[in-house]
Amino acid sequence: MAANKKLLVLPGDGIGPEVMDEVKRMIDWLNGQRRVTFDIDERLVGGSAIDAEGAPLSDATVERAQGADATLLGAVGGPKWDDLPFEQKPERGLLRLRKEMELFANLRPAICFDALISASTLKPEVVSGLDIMIVRELTGGIYFGHPRGIEDLPDGQRQGINTQVYTTNEIRRVAAVAFELARKRQSRVCSSEKANVMESGVLWRQEVTKLHGEVYEDVALTHMYADNAAMQLVRNPRQFDVIVTDNLFGDILSDEASMLTGSLGMLPSASLGAADSSGRRKALYEPVHGSAPDIAGQGKANPIAMVMSFAMCLRYSFDMTEDADLVENAVTKILGEGCRTGDIAGLGDKVLSTREMGEAIRKAMAELAA
Numbered sequence: 001m002a003a004n005k006k007l008l009v010l011p012g013d014g015i016g017p018e019v020m021d022e023v024k025r026m027i028d029w030l031n032g033q034r035r036v037t038f039d040i041d042e043r044l045v046g047g048s049a050i051d052a053e054g055a056p057l058s059d060a061t062v063e064r065a066q067g068a069d070a071t072l073l074g075a076v077g078g079p080k081w082d083d084l085p086f087e088q089k090p091e092r093g094l095l096r097l098r099k100e101m102e103l104f105a106n107l108r109p110a111i112c113f114d115a116l117i118s119a120s121t122l123k124p125e126v127v128s129g130l131d132i133m134i135v136r137e138l139t140g141g142i143y144f145g146h147p148r149g150i151e152d153l154p155d156g157q158r159q160g161i162n163t164q165v166y167t168t169n170e171i172r173r174v175a176a177v178a179f180e181l182a183r184k185r186q187s188r189v190c191s192s193e194k195a196n197v198m199e200s201g202v203l204w205r206q207e208v209t210k211l212h213g214e215v216y217e218d219v220a221l222t223h224m225y226a227d228n229a230a231m232q233l234v235r236n237p238r239q240f241d242v243i244v245t246d247n248l249f250g251d252i253l254s255d256e257a258s259m260l261t262g263s264l265g266m267l268p269s270a271s272l273g274a275a276d277s278s279g280r281r282k283a284l285y286e287p288v289h290g291s292a293p294d295i296a297g298q299g300k301a302n303p304i305a306m307v308m309s310f311a312m313c314l315r316y317s318f319d320m321t322e323d324a325d326l327v328e329n330a331v332t333k334i335l336g337e338g339c340r341t342g343d344i345a346g347l348g349d350k351v352l353s354t355r356e357m358g359e360a361i362r363k364a365m366a367e368l369a370a
């Protein structure tokens, strides 16, 4: 049997622990099948860590995250901690985790399940079968560049400044993630920038092209200006496989792409860091949604975003393609059979609780694996 996989589990606040419970049960099932053995280390993050440990993320938890093969996070935050100073808020725990782990590549898939096609704002024929991945550079670019600030001008006006800066290495490492992902998908990468009006875009295009020629010629590479990419995402999103782009354009394009698929309760994400000498990348997997205080503790949360984040973990951190497929196929199956939580239910649909939805997915996994 393969060596144990070290997984750090951080359920967090609000619906975080509820949706994480369904993943923990799934892990128990996988362990029971002896498909693989996970060593689970569970710790606090966010508001629950503030209450118990005095800070949203303890040094000990950071250390565990650095040593784990992958980290799964539920969600953080809630009204109880809203009035704390900015530096002490639950969300700081998440930001610190991303920073300390140097997670520079954010992966957001946009998959349209046929059974939920009516939840998309686009026509069924445009989104049917949609499966794209947006890779956003997460630690550089205009959100971090200097100079920045707001200054007074001699004529009495004020001036706001932000600076888009990218180095060769920052571009190459995120492009490498995109090329490697594409090799596990349809082997197509579209790199997006504004090389027509920005020098940083010119450099981005040059470096991506250079890296492609050096290492990834087996992957098809195209380039697209970011404004055109925004338009093409709603015109014909299926033309894309993997899109790689900078922090600013990625922020916008990944939100746009996520709307193609419907509910927040369906959207997983991954954030990856640099590979070490053994090829292992630091990695954090989490749903896109927050702690949803309005439905927390009521068994109403949709666990699919968390479950699909775990599937990404199996695929990208552990190379367990078969098990990742099993999880994703089980989700497709139960949606096809009409299983719905409140957020994705139509008029007249029977609404399942978080636990019932988790159980339905695990049952489908058992059936598909039989």
Ligand code: NAD
Binding pocket: 015, 019, 074, 075, 076, 077, 078, 079, 091, 094, 264, 265, 266, 286, 287, 288, 289, 290, 291, 292, 293, 294, 295, 300, 301, 302, 303, 305, 343
């Ligand atoms: P949210 O994502 O928590 O909720 C937005 C809406 O979507 C709510 O109506 C909620 O009920 C619904 N929703 C979200 N996830 C759902 C799910 N799995 N199933 C069914 N419905 C779901 O965003 P918000 O309300 O703006 O923020 C609430 C708290 O979460 C805040 O404290 C915020 O700072 C925090 N937050 C955390 C993260 C994170 O941990 N990554 C991300 C966003 C917001």
